[in-house]
Amino acid sequence: MGAEGTEGISVMVVDDHPMWRDGVARDLVERGFEVRATAGDEAAAVRIAGTVRPDVVLMDLNLGTGSGVTAIGEITGALPATRVLVLSASGEHADVLEAVKAGASGYLVKSASVEELVDAVRRTAAGDAVFTPGLAGLVLGEYRRMAAAPPGDGLPSVTQRETEVLRLVAKGLTARQIASRLRLSHRTVENHVQSTLRKLQLHNRVELARYAIEHGLDTDPESDGGPQ
Amino acid sequence: MTAQVRVPKDPTVPLWRAAVLLRVLTLLFAAVVVVTYLDEYARPWLALVTIGVMAGWTGVVSARYLRPTDRLLGFTVADLAVSCAAMSASRLVLTPEQLAGGSTPLVTTVWVTGVVAAGAVGGGPTVGAVFGGVVSAFNYGVRGYVDIDLTRDLFLLVGVGFVLGLAAASSRRSAERLARALRVEAATAERERLARSIHDSVLQVLARVRRRGAELGAGGEAVELARLAGEQEIALRTLVSTAPGTTGEDDTADLAARLRLLATGRAEVSVPATEVRLPATVAAELESVVAEALANVVRHAGPDARAWVLLEDLGTEVVVSVRDDGVGIAPGRLAEAEREGRLGIASSMRGRIADLGGTIAVETEPGAGVEWELKVPRASR
Numbered sequence: 121m122g123a124e125g126t127e128g129i130s131v132m133v134v135d136d137h138p139m140w141r142d143g144v145a146r147d148l149v150e151r152g153f154e155v156r157a158t159a160g161d162e163a164a165a166v167r168i169a170g171t172v173r174p175d176v177v178l179m180d181l182n183l184g185t186g187s188g189v190t191a192i193g194e195i196t197g198a199l200p201a202t203r204v205l206v207l208s209a210s211g212e213h214a215d216v217l218e219a220v221k222a223g224a225s226g227y228l229v230k231s232a233s234v235e236e237l238v239d240a241v242r243r244t245a246a247g248d249a250v251f252t253p254g255l256a257g258l259v260l261g262e263y264r265r266m267a268a269a270p271p272g273d274g275l276p277s278v279t280q281r282e283t284e285v286l287r288l289v290a291k292g293l294t295a296r297q298i299a300s301r302l303r304l305s306h307r308t309v310e311n312h313v314q315s316t317l318r319k320l321q322l323h324n325r326v327e328l329a330r331y332a333i334e335h336g337l338d339t340d341p342e343s344d345g346g347p348q
Numbered sequence: 349m350t351a352q353v354r355v356p357k358d359p360t361v362p363l364w365r366a367a368v369l370l371r372v373l374t375l376l377f378a379a380v381v382v383v384t385y386l387d388e389y390a391r392p393w394l395a396l397v398t399i400g401v402m403a404g405w406t407g408v409v410s411a412r413y414l415r416p417t418d419r420l421l422g423f424t425v426a427d428l429a430v431s432c433a434a435m436s437a438s439r440l441v442l443t444p445e446q447l448a449g450g451s452t453p454l455v456t457t458v459w460v461t462g463v464v465a466a467g468a469v470g471g472g473p474t475v476g477a478v479f480g481g482v483v484s485a486f487n488y489g490v491r492g493y494v495d496i497d498l499t500r501d502l503f504l505l506v507g508v509g510f511v512l513g514l515a516a517a518s519s520r521r522s523a524e525r526l527a528r529a530l531r532v533e534a535a536t537a538e539r540e541r542l543a544r545s546i547h548d549s550v551l552q553v554l555a556r557v558r559r560r561g562a563e564l565g566a567g568g569e570a571v572e573l574a575r576l577a578g579e580q581e582i583a584l585r586t587l588v589s590t591a592p593g594t595t596g597e598d599d600t601a602d603l604a605a606r607l608r609l610l611a612t613g614r615a616e617v618s619v620p621a622t623e624v625r626l627p628a629t630v631a632a633e634l635e636s637v638v639a640e641a642l643a644n645v646v647r648h649a650g651p652d653a654r655a656w657v658l659l660e661d662l663g664t665e666v667v668v669s670v671r672d673d674g675v676g677i678a679p680g681r682l683a684e685a686e687r688e689g690r691l692g693i694a695s696s697m698r699g700r701i702a703d704l705g706g707t708i709a710v711e712t713e714p715g716a717g718v719e720w721e722l723k724v725p726r727a728s729r
Binding site: 137139140143147209213214216217230231233234252253254256257258260261262264265268287290291292 | 551552553555556558559560562563578581582585616617618619620621622654655656658659660661662663669671673719
């Protein structure tokens with residue numbers, strides 16, 4: 121029973137639990153997705169993703185060997201066309217936020233239904249940011265935290281409108297409900313949501329670069345050992 | 349808590365040892381002084397008796413202070429009495445000229461510093477300073493006059509008592525903190541181990557049951573089982589992934605952690621990734637108001653209503669929103685209930701939030717659910 125709009129979308133499933141991994145892979149295949157590969161740990165995920173180049177990597181964050189965040193950074197860094205959708209246990213808070221900052225474009229709890237999963241994978245492949253209310257709360261909190269910190273020069277901040285949209289997402293409103301409440305088009309709401317995520321990822325890259333400059337380039341560039 | 353915690357031994361033990369060492373060394377010094385001046389004293393035999401008593405007493409206090417397990421304050425007071433008595437004996441030992449001259453030391457000399465140290469280590473800065481003051485008072489009394497040298501001794505004794513007392517008190521405090529931190533660490537490690545093992549076993553199976561059950565039959569018993577498995581899965585996930593809402597050392601609690609525990613299959617809770625620390629009483633009150641709002645959703649919003657809780661930390665205030673997509677409340681019904689004096693949900697919640705210095709706003713329309721917004725200011729820190 122294929123679902124609409126799933127044809128031709130290639131997916132890779134990363135989870136260290138074979139039972140869950142194979143179940144999800146089977147669900148996706150039944151709905152018409154092409155599951156190109158599965159992986160059970162971070163190293164394999166990065167290696168295999170580089171070879172099979174899926175449209176969407178469905179990534180568990182609790183991989184036993186690590187949080188998966190590093191793998192997400194490496195995959196999105198090396199494969200600009202590949203999007204990462206985090207499929208994780210609810211409440212893995214700091215991890216989910218780190219994953220999104222590292223480049224994941226969405227997050228879905230494992231307790232979501234198959235229909236929600238299919239929809240999320242399809243939207244992720246289309247370039248949308250998949251936001252749960254939980255993730256919106258995390259992103260909102262992160263922007264509030266950054267706003268409280270001393271202002272970084274040139275770092276992006278969210279607009280009032282984007283904050284408003286994020287709050288409504290966090291309160292469980294759908295994009296359509298938000299659009300009607302704020303009298304915006306559905307597309308504009310989606311764009312606002314994506315924009316908050318992109319800015320957060322940009323912010324993260326700028327911070328990483330700044331950290332590298334402060335901690336690496338201050339010392340003699342000839343020496344390859346960084347400061348302690 | 350079953351985790352084994354190595355509680356650090358009494359942190360003042362090294363200080364007690366040093367105080368005893370000081371006592372013994374100053375006793376030897378006093379003995380040398382007595383031998384030196386023996387021929388010039390008015391009553392040499394009394395000098396020897398005094399030194400003998402001091403030696404015996406030094407033995408007694410050393411034995412006692414080296415195992416400072418019991419309450420010591422009474423004993424240190426006895427120590428103070430004996431020390432001052434020994435000091436007073438000098439009044440009879442020394443000739444009036446020696447007493448008035450100031451160049452001949454008292455029989456006890458610096459040995460009396462020992463009791464000030466003991467008082468300070470045992471009782472803290474105040475007791476230490478008082479002991480120093482008492483010894484100095486006897487110093488003045490035995491000599492019978494006031495001069496710069498004696499006053500310098502006063503400052504030294506009171507100062508030593510105070511500083512040593514502070515050192516003892518602060519080392520006790522840090523040992524307590526360390527013990528508490530070790531206990532928390534052990535509890536956290538145990539909890540994480542438990543969470544990992546639950547995640548690796550029960551949760552995977554529950555998740556699978558839920559998914560397969562949902563696929564097996566629309567409307568059948570399998571769907572009901574899947575729903576139950578799903579609810580338990582969410583509850584368990586939340587439980588194992590939420591840090592205990594520990595009350596911090598400064599009597600604050602993390603509201604984010606506490607609110608997350610309210611998540612159910614029907615209620616989703618969104619909080620920042622960082623802690624939202626509030627005074628423990630405020631956090632508890634907010635948590636219970638949110639719980640009340642969620643209970644109200646279950647009672648009145650309809651069987652299919654879902655709820656969302658959002659916690660935001662704005663620095664100067666904390667905002668909690670509780671929204672549901674249920675049947676809503678007709679305009680005026682809340683106000684009506686309040687006017688009639690029925691202690692409805694609104695007035696109860698309103699009163700509790702007002703007690704915290706906050707505000708509560710509600711928006712509702714029939715068919716559009718209810719949305720509460722609680723704002724509570726942060727007390728200036």
